[in-house]
Amino acid sequence: MEGQSGQDQAISEKSENIQSGISPATAGRRFSINEPNADKIRTSRDETPDQENSGPESQTSQTDENSAAETPPEDREGLVISGAVMDDSGDLLPDIPVRARPANLAGANQDLATSGNNVLTEITDPMGSFTFDNLAEGEYQLAVDENEQYFAAALRVRAGMSNAELVLQRIRSIRVYGVITDETGNPLEGVRVRMLGASLHVRSDVSGAYSIQTGPSKAGQAPVIDFSLKEYRNSRQRVESAMDSEADEVELNVKMEPESDAQRVAVTGLVSGPRGEPVSGARIWLSSTRLQTHEETTSRESSEYRFDNVEVGDAYLLGVEPLGEYAAFRSGLLSVGPGDLYYDVVLDAAGFSNLSGTVTDLSGSPLGHFTFWLRNIDMAGHSLIPVQTDGAGGFRLEAIPAGSIQLISRSQPWLEASGIVLQPGESRHVVLPLDWGQDWLLGQVVDDEDNPVSRANVVLRWTQNYTDVISKSRRQVMSDQGGYFVLSNLDAKVYTLTIQAAGHKSVSIQYQLDQSGPEVTIKLPRLASTAQVSNEGN
Structure with a gap:
C-alpha cells in the first residue's frame, strides 16, 4: 500500500x-488458520439458504424436541491445533515439549479419549511454535510439565484452534519487605507474616520491620500475604506489583487495626423443610463483608445450628446449602445484636425439570461434540453437571434442578449460555448459538x-x-x-x-x-x- x-x-x-500458514512473527511464530478441512466447513456454511431467515432466533420457533436426534454430520478428520509457548514476560520459548491428550472426541473416536496411550507430543520450534495436525474433531488438553524454570501450564482447546497460547509462569523469588504499624503509626513487634499457601512465616522485629521471600503462584496470580497479631484484626494484602517481570523486591507497608471491643452474641436457629421436617447436615454460613468475617457450621440431627461469639453488626448474610431434595436459601441483610439472634429457616423443595437443546454457530449450522458444564446459579454449592453434545449438536438432560441455568465451557475460547430459567416440572428445548x-x-x-x-x-x-x-x-x-x-x-x-x-x-x-x-x-x-x-x- x-x-x-x-x-x-x-x-x-x-x-x-497467517493466511498462508506461515509465522505471523517474522520468520517464526506460526498460527495455521487454514486447516485442511476449512474449505469444507466454509462451504457448508456458505450454502446455508436464506441466512437472514435461518438464524438462531428463527430456529428457536422451528426446532422441536426431536431436532437433537437429526442425523449427525460425518466426523471431520485432519484438523489442526497450532499455537505458541511463551513465558510471562512475552518471550517465545523453543524446545519445550507440548503434550496433547484427547479429552472429548467425536463419534467413534471417543474411545481414544479414555485411553492413556493416545497422548501426542510436539517440541516447540525456534520461535516457540507448535502444531498438531491430522486430528479428529473434538477437544484436547494441551499441557507443559513443570521444570526448573517454569511452573506447569495446561489449556483445553477444540481441534481447529489456531492460536492456542500456553503462558508459562516463571519460578522466581521476590523479596517483600516493609514496616507494620498500628493505627497511630507506632511499630508493631511480633506480627506473624505468612504467604497464603505456604508454611514459611516470619515475624516483625521491634521496629515493625519484616522481610519475606515470595513470588507469583502456580496459577500466575499475585501472592497474598497474611499479617496476624493477637488483639488486632488480621490483614491480607495482595502484592500485585510482584507480577512485574522485572521486580526482584517489593516494598509493602501495613497498618493494622485493633480488634473491636463491640459486644459479641450468638446466632442460632432451626433448619426445616416445607412440611416442618428437620433438615440435618446442611452447610450454613454467616458472613459480613463490612466486618470482614465469614463463619461456617452444619445443622445438627435436631436441625439446630449455632454461631457463638458473633460481633454485633447490621450487615450480615446467612446462607443454607442443603443436600438432596431441598433448594438453597440465602437471607436478606440481617442485624445481629444487641442480644442473641434466633433465626429459623424453612427450605423450599427443589423442583426438577428437563432441558434439551441444539448448539449452533451464529449462522445456525449445528456444532457437534462440545462439552459444557451446567450450573444452577440459584443453588449455591450445587455440583456442576457435565453436558456433551452429539454429532448434530444436540443434548438432553432429565431431572435437573429447576431454576436459573448457566452452561459454561472449559475449553478456549470460553463460551457461556445463560438466561434460561426452568420452572419445576417444565420440559424445554432451546437453541444455543455460539461464537x-x-x-x-x-x-x-x-x-x-x-x-x-x-x-x-x-x-x-x-x-x-x-x-x-x-x-x-x-x-x-x-x-x-x-x-x-x-x-x-x-x-x-x-x-x-x-x-x-x-x-x-x-x-x-x-x-x-x-x-x-x-x-x-x-x-x-x-x-x-x-x-x-x-x-x-x-
Whole structure:
C-alpha cells in the first residue's frame, strides 16, 4: 500500500503469513488458520439458504424436541491445533515439549479419549511454535510439565484452534519487605507474616520491620500475604506489583487495626423443610463483608445450628446449602445484636425439570461434540453437571434442578449460555448459538513512540441476547515480545476489545470485524493522552 508506514507493512506481512500458514512473527511464530478441512466447513456454511431467515432466533420457533436426534454430520478428520509457548514476560520459548491428550472426541473416536496411550507430543520450534495436525474433531488438553524454570501450564482447546497460547509462569523469588504499624503509626513487634499457601512465616522485629521471600503462584496470580497479631484484626494484602517481570523486591507497608471491643452474641436457629421436617447436615454460613468475617457450621440431627461469639453488626448474610431434595436459601441483610439472634429457616423443595437443546454457530449450522458444564446459579454449592453434545449438536438432560441455568465451557475460547430459567416440572428445548467460526483478528500493541508492548493482556468479548438465551464468549491472549497477538475462530462481527499492560493506560474499544477488517494496531499511552486505533482491512 502506497504511503504505508513500516509498522503497517509489518502487520500486513504477518496477515499474509497467517493466511498462508506461515509465522505471523517474522520468520517464526506460526498460527495455521487454514486447516485442511476449512474449505469444507466454509462451504457448508456458505450454502446455508436464506441466512437472514435461518438464524438462531428463527430456529428457536422451528426446532422441536426431536431436532437433537437429526442425523449427525460425518466426523471431520485432519484438523489442526497450532499455537505458541511463551513465558510471562512475552518471550517465545523453543524446545519445550507440548503434550496433547484427547479429552472429548467425536463419534467413534471417543474411545481414544479414555485411553492413556493416545497422548501426542510436539517440541516447540525456534520461535516457540507448535502444531498438531491430522486430528479428529473434538477437544484436547494441551499441557507443559513443570521444570526448573517454569511452573506447569495446561489449556483445553477444540481441534481447529489456531492460536492456542500456553503462558508459562516463571519460578522466581521476590523479596517483600516493609514496616507494620498500628493505627497511630507506632511499630508493631511480633506480627506473624505468612504467604497464603505456604508454611514459611516470619515475624516483625521491634521496629515493625519484616522481610519475606515470595513470588507469583502456580496459577500466575499475585501472592497474598497474611499479617496476624493477637488483639488486632488480621490483614491480607495482595502484592500485585510482584507480577512485574522485572521486580526482584517489593516494598509493602501495613497498618493494622485493633480488634473491636463491640459486644459479641450468638446466632442460632432451626433448619426445616416445607412440611416442618428437620433438615440435618446442611452447610450454613454467616458472613459480613463490612466486618470482614465469614463463619461456617452444619445443622445438627435436631436441625439446630449455632454461631457463638458473633460481633454485633447490621450487615450480615446467612446462607443454607442443603443436600438432596431441598433448594438453597440465602437471607436478606440481617442485624445481629444487641442480644442473641434466633433465626429459623424453612427450605423450599427443589423442583426438577428437563432441558434439551441444539448448539449452533451464529449462522445456525449445528456444532457437534462440545462439552459444557451446567450450573444452577440459584443453588449455591450445587455440583456442576457435565453436558456433551452429539454429532448434530444436540443434548438432553432429565431431572435437573429447576431454576436459573448457566452452561459454561472449559475449553478456549470460553463460551457461556445463560438466561434460561426452568420452572419445576417444565420440559424445554432451546437453541444455543455460539461464537465459533473461521474468522481471525491479528493485532499489535505499541506505545506512544510505536515501540512494541509485550506482556499486554488482550481480551476479546462478545455478548448477544436471543429470545431464550444470552450467549457470550471470551478470548484472552498475551502479546509477545513484538507486541503481536492473534485471536482466531471468530464468528461474530462486533466485539469488545480490551487491552491492559503494566505502566500503560488501558484501552477498551468496540471493534467491528466486518467493517474494520482483521488487522488492528492498538496504542497504549504511557501518559494521559488519547488512545489511538488504526485499522488495515481487506
